[in-house]
Every structure is written in C-alpha cells, then in structure tokens.
Amino acid sequence: MNGRVFGGSPVFAAASLPVLLLxxxxxAWLLVLSVFHPSVYSVYVAGLTGENYARVxxxxxxxxxxxxxxxxxxxxxxxxxxxxxxxxxxxxRGAGRMRKVWIALVAAVLMVTFVVKIYAWQxxxxxxxxxxxxxxxxxxxxxxxxLIGTETGVLTGLVYASLPYTILVLVGGIEKIPQTLEHAAxxxxxxxxxxxxxxTAPLSMPAVVTAxxxxxxxxxxxxxxxxxxxxxxVPMAGxxxxxxxxxxxxxxxxxxxxxxxxAVLLAASALFSLLLTAAFARRRWRLA
Amino acid sequence: MRAWALRVWFGAGMAFLLAPxxxxxxxxxxxxxxxxxxxxxxxxxxxxxxxxxTDFLVSLGLTLLLGVAVTAAGLALGVPAALAIVRxxxxxxxxxxxxxxxxxxxxxxxxxxxxxxxxxALGLLGSLWAVGAVYVVLVFPVIVRSLVGTLAALDxxxxxxxxxxxxxxxxxxxxxxxPRVARGMAAAAIFAFVVVLDEAVVIAFIGGTGTVTFPQRxxxxxxxxxxxxxxxxxxxxxxxxxxxxxxxxxxAGFDRxx
Numbered sequence: 001m002n003g004r005v006f007g008g009s010p011v012f013a014a015a016s017l018p019v020l021l022l023x024x025x026x027x028a029w030l031l032v033l034s035v036f037h038p039s040v041y042s043v044y045v046a047g048l049t050g051e052n053y054a055r056v057x058x059x060x061x062x063x064x065x066x067x068x069x070x071x072x073x074x075x076x077x078x079x080x081x082x083x084x085x086x087x088x089x090x091x092x093r094g095a096g097r098m099r100k101v102w103i104a105l106v107a108a109v110l111m112v113t114f115v116v117k118i119y120a121w122q123x124x125x126x127x128x129x130x131x132x133x134x135x136x137x138x139x140x141x142x143x144x145x146x147l148i149g150t151e152t153g154v155l156t157g158l159v160y161a162s163l164p165y166t167i168l169v170l171v172g173g174i175e176k177i178p179q180t181l182e183h184a185a186x187x188x189x190x191x192x193x194x195x196x197x198x199x200t201a202p203l204s205m206p207a208v209v210t211a212x213x214x215x216x217x218x219x220x221x222x223x224x225x226x227x228x229x230x231x232x233x234v235p236m237a238g239x240x241x242x243x244x245x246x247x248x249x250x251x252x253x254x255x256x257x258x259x260x261x262x263a264v265l266l267a268a269s270a271l272f273s274l275l276l277t278a279a280f281a282r283r284r285w286r287l288a
Numbered sequence: 289m290r291a292w293a294l295r296v297w298f299g300a301g302m303a304f305l306l307a308p309x310x311x312x313x314x315x316x317x318x319x320x321x322x323x324x325x326x327x328x329x330x331x332x333x334x335x336x337x338x339x340x341x342t343d344f345l346v347s348l349g350l351t352l353l354l355g356v357a358v359t360a361a362g363l364a365l366g367v368p369a370a371l372a373i374v375r376x377x378x379x380x381x382x383x384x385x386x387x388x389x390x391x392x393x394x395x396x397x398x399x400x401x402x403x404x405x406x407x408x409a410l411g412l413l414g415s416l417w418a419v420g421a422v423y424v425v426l427v428f429p430v431i432v433r434s435l436v437g438t439l440a441a442l443d444x445x446x447x448x449x450x451x452x453x454x455x456x457x458x459x460x461x462x463x464x465x466x467p468r469v470a471r472g473m474a475a476a477a478i479f480a481f482v483v484v485l486d487e488a489v490v491i492a493f494i495g496g497t498g499t500v501t502f503p504q505r506x507x508x509x510x511x512x513x514x515x516x517x518x519x520x521x522x523x524x525x526x527x528x529x530x531x532x533x534x535x536x537x538x539x540a541g542f543d544r545x546x
Contacts (some may be wrong), residue, residue, distance in 0.1 A: 006375075090294050111532065113503060117309065120307075122510060245401050262398045
C-alpha cells in the first residue's frame with residue numbers, strides 16, 4: 001500500500017464495514033420481520049403478509065400513539081424554534097463578550113445525562129412541585145395540578161430535550177451570516193426590524209431547517225420523556241414499540257407488529273425531512 | 289424585538305435550561321426521607337447512604353468500562369473510515385460518507401428493537417459484548433462526523449512537504465497530521481463517551497436482566513419510586529459532565545462545538 005496520501009486507499013474504508021454490516025443487518029431484518037406472521041409460540045413465522053401494517057393503521061391504540069407522536073413532535077419543534085431562535089440571536093448579536101460563556105453553558109446542559117434532566121422535570125411537574133406552586137401563586141390554576149401524565153408535561157420534556165441542540169445549531173447558522181450585510185442594510189436606511197426581517201432571518205433559514213429536523217427527529221421517537229413524564233397516560237410510538245416487542249405480563253412480544261410500527265415511524269421521520277427540505281430548497285435562502 | 293425584551297426572553301430561556309439541573313443538585317443535599325423540591329432541610333445523609341449502594345456503584349463501573357471500550361472501538365474503526373472519506377480517491381467514496389452517518393437518522397428506539405431479534409438469535413441477550421457492539425454502531429457516526437470536519441480543514445500541503453523530504457506516507461501522517469488532529473480526536477472521543485453515558489433506550493431492548501447500566505439504573509429508580517440516592521449519583525454525573533466540558537474547551541474550544 002503505497003498510496004499517494006496516507007488514508008487514501010480503500011483499505012481504510014473497510015474499517016467501516018463491521019459497523020455498516022451490523023447496522024444494515026438490523027434494519028434489513030426489521031423490514032423483513034414486518035411482513036412475517038406473528039406467532040404465539042415462536043414469536044414469528046416466515047411468510048408474506050400485510051396484516052401487521054393493517055393492524056398499525058386500523059387499531060385505535062397504535063393509530064393514537066403514532067398520531068400523538070407526530071402531533072407532539074410538530075408542536076414541540078415549533079415551540080423549540082420559537083423559544084430558541086431569539087435566544088440564539090441574542091447570543092450572536094447581543095451578548096458581546098459573554099457569547100462564549102453562554103455557548104459553553106448551553107453545551108454543558110446538552111451534555112448532562114438525559115435521564116438526570118428528565119428526572120428533575122418529574123420532580124418539578126409533580127403535584128405540589130415547584131411548577132404547580134408557581135402556577136397557583138400566579139393564580140393561573142386554582143387547585144393542585146399534576147402535570148405528570150399529561151400532554152403538557154410530555155411537551156415540556158420534549159422541548160427541553162431539543163432546545164439545547166436547536167440553540168447550538170441556530171448559533172452556528174447565524175454566526176455564518178456576514179455582519180457586513182446587516183451593516184449595509186442599516187447604512188442604506190433600514191431600521192433594526194427591517195434589517196432583521198429582510199437580511200438576517202432569510203439568511204438563517206438553512207439553520208432553522210436543520211434545527212427543525214433535529215428537533216422533530218428527537219421528539220417523534222422519544223422514549224425516556226413519555227416514559228417518565230407520561231406516567232403511562234401518554235403513550236407515544238417509541239414506548240409502544242418497546243411494550244409490543246417485549247410483551248406485557250405473561251404474553252410474549254409481538255415482533256412483527258413492533259417491526260411494522262418501527263417501519264412506519266421511520267417512514268414518518270423520513271417524510272417530514274423530505275417535506276421540510278423540499279419546502280425550503282426552492283427558495284434562494286442561501287448565501288450566493 | 290426591543291433589546292430589553294430579547295434579554296428577558298434569553299434570561300427566561302436559560303433559567304428553563306438550568307433549573308432542572310439545579311433541582312437535582314439541591315435534592316441530593318435534602319434532609320428529608322423522600323425526594324421533594326424544595327427540600328425540607330439540608331443534610332449529607334444521602335451522600336453518606338450513596339457510598340453503600342453497591343447496585344448504583346456496580347452499574348456506574350459497568351457503564352464507565354463500557355464507555356471506554358466502546359469509545360476505543362469506535363475510534364479504531366472511525367479514524368480510518370474518516371480518513372478514507374476525506375482522502376479516498378476510489379469510487380463510492382461519497383456513498384461511504386453518507387452510509388457512515390446513516391445510523392444517526394435511525395432513532396434509538398428503532399435501532400434497539402431492530403437489534404433485538406439478531407442479538408436474541410445469537411443467544412447474546414444481556415451480554416456485555418452484544419451491548420458494546422450495538423453501542424459502537426451508535427458512536428461510530430458521531431466520531432466520523434466530528435473527524436471528517438477536523439481532517440477536511442487540514443491543509444494537505446504540509447503532509448506533501450514531508451513526503452517531498454522523503455517521509456513515507458505513514459510517517460508523514462504520523463509526524464505531521466496526527467499531532468494536528470489529536471485534539472479533534474480527543475473531542476470526538478468525549479462525544480462518543482457521553483453517548484454511552486447517556487444511553488437508556490437501546491439497552492432497554494437488548495440489556496436482558498443481568499446487564500444494568502448506570503442510566504438504566506437511574507431510569508428504573510426514578511420510574512419505580514423516588515430514591516433520594518438517585519439525586520446523589522445524578523449530581524455526581526453533573527459534576528463529571530462539567531469536568532468533561534472543561535477538558536473539551538481546552539482541547540477544541542467551545543467555538544468549534546456544533
């Protein structure tokens with residue numbers, strides 16, 4: 001191997017084979033399983049059937065879980081972007097020397113073990129937890145409120161999970177916009193609002209799309225958040241896949257059904273990515 | 289938006305991000321016998337109790353071991369793969385770049401379930417080796433993505449210069465390029481390590497009953513009842529994360545974090 005540069009030879013590419021083979025085998029077998037017959041005795045029986053997909057789309061339980069996942073993911077993505085964009089903008093344009101500190105702090109929050117953070121939300125959202133107390137003090141609620149086990153509670157967790165990612169992605173995008181463009185607009189008479197809406201906002205759209213994709217993907221397949229903050233009352237697709245595959249009580253798991261659910265979930269994420277990228281690809285929202 | 293309104297919004301957002309972490313730290317110093325926030329009083333009783341909790345300590349040890357092994361394996365496979373993606377001149381190089389990142393687009397819930405039939409068929413349910421192998425799939429794209437960025441930013445001319453003076457390709461790489469990507473590699477390793485420390489989903493499918501990692505132990509102790517000792521270990525994780533962040537800052541600088 002005396003290639004021109006070190007690492008240029010295809011031999012190095014072979015290092016990715018074990019990972020890609022294992023990954024490919026898992027996903028391929030998942031898709032195959034989804035058209036097999038379920039079986040009480042041997043988990044699955046080879047064959048070709050659409051009944052698993054039919055059950056996913058006709059059964060109330062699975063339909064509700066999938067639709068709720070998509071709906072909560074859409075709402076949490078929108079909320080995360082709405083909360084995160086002004087924060088990222090402040091970090092880039094208004095924070096001055098504190099910029100680095102804030103980025104570090106957001107990154108630190110992101111790196112703290114996820115279960116730990118959701119654990120804290122469980123304490124905060126409990127009946128007579130800090131959020132309940134605050135809501136009552138502000139007279140927003142009358143009696144004690146338990147947000148655990150409600151969609152609002154789950155939504156809080158989903159937004160919390162994707163907010164640090166979103167802020168970091170948006171900061172990266174806004175940083176790339178040359179401030180000279182904003183100065184040029186201001187020099188030629190545009191007010192701050194006009195500068196933002198005609199220069200900064202359109203040029204940061206690619207980052208908004210990336211952040212939106214991240215947030216949606218994290219939320220639609222969420223597992224820890226609905227498990228801990230949903231308290232069994234707010235089943236989402238991820239939780240249902242786990243329950244169906246492991247089985248409840250003495251009943252064994254239904255792998256073909258869980259596989260069909262997984263395939264539909266994957267398809268939903270892929271569809272969202274395609275739609276969002278297609279919607280923004282036609283606009284000339286890029287630096288020339 | 290007016291500047292002051294933006295400031296208030298930002299402050300509220302940061303409070304939202306930081307509040308849960310402060311809550312965990314505060315409850316670990318509680319004097320009460322059940323977890324509550326705000327705590328009824330302050331004490332170190334749960335920190336003292338934590339020392340004797342072998343279930344948590346064993347899980348923590350297991351997870352650290354798994355983290356180190358998986359990160360090492362991920363680097364061993366990810367470094368050559370990233371080199372091939374950046375420097376390769378063979379057909380399919382672009383495809384390799386996309387394929388290497390593809391596990392990032394499959395949610396952990398789906399990957400965990402997808403791994404279940406294969407791991408079960410091999411009779412490896414609950415085996416640390418199986419968990420490690422699937423975790424390598426999780427960290428590999430994280431490492432490759434981070435290293436591709438680092439390697440692509442290098443000026444290839446410097447390595448060429450070493451070649452001109454007679455160094456072999458491997459020698460030129462080891463003495464010129466490696467020192468310049470060492471920091472990037474360390475940062476990639478930390479990201480990978482954090483992925484393993486964080487992972488509570490895939491393990492729920494293939495962990496069986498014998499292998500209980502730290503995030504899973506924490507998850508179980510929270511889902512079943514509020515064990516105040518969980519707050520102590522969670523606080524420990526927060527402190528460990530802060531230390532890792534400082535190391536990362538030294539290595540790569542926060543500016544370069546994605």
